[in-house]
Amino acid sequence: MWSSEHLDLDAYLTHLGHEGDRAPTLDTLRAVQRAHVLTLGWDTLDSFLYQDVRLDVPSIQDKLVRRGRGGYCYEHTLLFAAALEKLGFRFTAVSGRVQLGADSTTPRPPTHAMLIVDVEGTRRLVDVGFGASPLEPIDLTDGARSEAGPWPYLLRRQIITHGSPGWAVHQLGDGPEGPEGWTVRQVFTETPQYPIDYAVGNHFVATHPRSPFVTRPYVQRLSTDRHDTLDALVWTTERPGGEAPVTETVPPPKVPQLLADVFGIRTDPQEAELLVARLTELDRQS
Known part of the structure; x- marks a missing residue:
C-alpha cells in the first residue's frame, strides 16, 4: 500500500547512518526514527516556490536523501511508511490538526501526517514530520511521555476538537490547554488514513492561497x-x-x-x- 517496492531501503538506511538490526522490533523503530528526524531536512520550499509537492516514493527519496533537500510532514511520513513497510512493521496512518496558536472551536484542517505503529504488543505514535519531532515512538496510552529529545512531549487521551474524543500531543508552553505548563501541539483521532487521503491534504497545503506554506x-x-x-x-x-x-x-x-x-x-x-x-x-x- 505504501509503495515500499519503489524504496531503495539500503540507500535510505545508509544515508541515516543506521547499521543496526533491521528486524521489526521496538529497538529498530527507535533507532530509525531518531536517525530520520536528526538527519533528513525539513522545509516548505517546493510549496512556496512552485506550489507543487510530489508524494511518490522515488521523488521523495530523490529529494530528501539524494539531493539534500528537505520536505514537510507528508513527504517525511510517506518515506518513513515505505521504510517501515519494507522492514516488516505493521502500522496505521492517521491525520492530525495542528493547534498551536489556534482556537479549538475553529479547527484547522487535518493536514499533519503521523503513524501509529504496532510493535511488540504495544501501539506507539510515530511523528517524524513536524520538524521539531519527537526522537522516539510514544506509547499510545494516556499520560505517556517522551523524554528522548531536547524537549519533552506528553500524550493525553481527552476531548478534542468540537467535543470529539481523541488524542492530544502536548509540548511545554504557556497555553491553558494542558497541565503543568503544557500546551497542545496537535490533536488526532485513530481514523485510518490512506495514501489518497494524504494526497488530498497535500494538495491543500501545497497549493491553497491560505496555506501558510504557500505564502x-x-x-x-x-x-x-x-x-x-x-x-x-x-x-x-x-x-x-x-x-x-x-x-x-x-x-x-x-x-x-x-x-x-x-x-x-x-x-x-x-x-x-x-x-x-x-x-x-x-x-x-x-
Whole structure:
C-alpha cells in the first residue's frame, strides 16, 4: 500500500547512518526514527516556490536523501511508511490538526501526517514530520511521555476538537490547554488514513492561497541541543533549559548560504536564484 517496492531501503538506511538490526522490533523503530528526524531536512520550499509537492516514493527519496533537500510532514511520513513497510512493521496512518496558536472551536484542517505503529504488543505514535519531532515512538496510552529529545512531549487521551474524543500531543508552553505548563501541539483521532487521503491534504497545503506554506518559506532543523527555524527571513535558534531564543533577520541574498550552513538544505544555483527573488519580493510587500 505504501509503495515500499519503489524504496531503495539500503540507500535510505545508509544515508541515516543506521547499521543496526533491521528486524521489526521496538529497538529498530527507535533507532530509525531518531536517525530520520536528526538527519533528513525539513522545509516548505517546493510549496512556496512552485506550489507543487510530489508524494511518490522515488521523488521523495530523490529529494530528501539524494539531493539534500528537505520536505514537510507528508513527504517525511510517506518515506518513513515505505521504510517501515519494507522492514516488516505493521502500522496505521492517521491525520492530525495542528493547534498551536489556534482556537479549538475553529479547527484547522487535518493536514499533519503521523503513524501509529504496532510493535511488540504495544501501539506507539510515530511523528517524524513536524520538524521539531519527537526522537522516539510514544506509547499510545494516556499520560505517556517522551523524554528522548531536547524537549519533552506528553500524550493525553481527552476531548478534542468540537467535543470529539481523541488524542492530544502536548509540548511545554504557556497555553491553558494542558497541565503543568503544557500546551497542545496537535490533536488526532485513530481514523485510518490512506495514501489518497494524504494526497488530498497535500494538495491543500501545497497549493491553497491560505496555506501558510504557500505564502512564505518555513525551514527547520532539530539537533540534540538546539532547534533552528527560518520563517521567511527570520532565523530563530532555541535551546533547551530556559534560555531566551536568539532571533536574527537575514537579508534575502544570504538565505541560500544560511540554508546550507545551518539547516543542511542544498539548493541548486537556479533554485537559489529563484528563492532570493521571491524572498526579495516578499520583503518588499511586508
